[in-house]
Amino acid sequence: MPLLFLNEKSWGTACDPARAERAMADFVDAVRAAAAAGGSGTALVSEVDVKALEIAEGYPVNKWIGASPRNRALWQRLRGLQGRSPVRSVFPAEDAADHLEYRHDGDIVLGLGAAHIMDGIAVSLPVARQWQADSVTVERSELVEYDDSTLQVRHDTVDVRHVSAEPHLESHVDWIRKTRREGVTTGLRMWDSRADLYPHLTFLPRVKGQLSGLNPHWVLPVRRTLERLEEAVAAWDPATMAEPEWPTKVSPEGETRKRVCRFTDLDGETRTFDLHARFTPGAGRIHFRLVPEERAIRLAHIGSKIRPEL
Incomplete structure (x- = not known):
């Protein structure tokens, strides 16, 4: 509709x-x-x-x-x-x-x-x-x-x-x-449908809370950005390309900010998720890392720009 x-x-x-x-x-x-x-x-x-x-x-x-x-x-x-x-x-x-x-x-x-x-x-x-x-x-x-x-x-x-x-x-x-078929109008629906909608994207458990509480005016921009990331990773051949050809702006954090982008991964190890795509309105960020052995990316943060803890 x-x-x-x-x-x-x-x-x-x-x-x-x-x-x-x-x-x-x-x-x-x-x-x-x-x-x-x-x-x-x-x-x-x-x-x-x-x-x-x-x-x-x-x-x-x-x-x-x-x-x-x-x-x-x-x-x-x-x-x-x-x-x-x-x-x-x-x-x-x-x-x-x-x-x-x-x-x-x-x-x-x-x-x-x-x-x-x-x-x-x-x-x-x-x-x-x-x-x-x-x-x-x-x-x-x-x-x-x-x-x-x-x-x-x-x-x-x-x-x-x-x-x-x-x-x-x-x-x-x-x-x-x-x-009409997908009807993805909330962040929680994105989380619940993530396996079908984004088969090449994996998510840390912490992202569920971020999507569940997603500001309504961010639902469409986040959905569009995730769709673009999914398309890029689906076409990615890790054997010949260091990273996907991104259809949206993706960049790494500078060295001084990488420390705020470290999260506990699915296997319990702490890793840096400094690659990020932007979405608007506002300073929206989707942080992730490449997982070439799975031809996937793993998302750790969806929300506002990560600010250093004081």
Whole structure:
């Protein structure tokens, strides 16, 4: 049951009324198809009430609704799915996006950014050509805390799942089915399903408590990071590669911090787990060590950046 986030930038484009009518009909069909695929609980999330938007420049939704009985019927179908606004109302924590900013061609895009943060799907009105695709690339600026506690803004680009017409759903069907099947919405569920979800990752017992108490706004970022680590280790050949090809940033701690990364391993020996991947929002860390003899990695810590004991 993924959330559908309205791309506010796709509305209000200058075009003739006939094109706006066609775009609105396609939009309603696409949103309803996505909701049907997503199952119960799927909702359209927008920064403002859709009824307050302009389909095209000078052509508000209210005017479109009153133009014909067909439009009124389409509106009722769409209205049944619009459940939440503003966008931040669906974030599990108030600070979930305070350190992130998403832009498209220089413009801040709340809906596209929220779709990426919440691992959902962005939906657009298919007027402009740039929205007629199953994926949209946006620029992301992220405030990152590095290992030496300095704060820097990191810039990169990310791809956001996107739908503006029914055919776009074909690219996302497998992901939607996987999301519905797994239903991993809590840290404890990740722990209980770890053998099936992450067969190449092993966990120290202490991680169960960390996942059980995981802040809700970290569930999706942790899940995504664990999935990337699993994919990397599954493709790893320890006989020919010293470590996996990481699809996410992985780095070792500096020598002065390695002492805070020592934990009791499964065999009772104390070892250093200084390799770590980051997740956001905040200074989230997943600490682990390589276990080449098992073609696996062993995780010792999932949570905030490890601070030295005073």
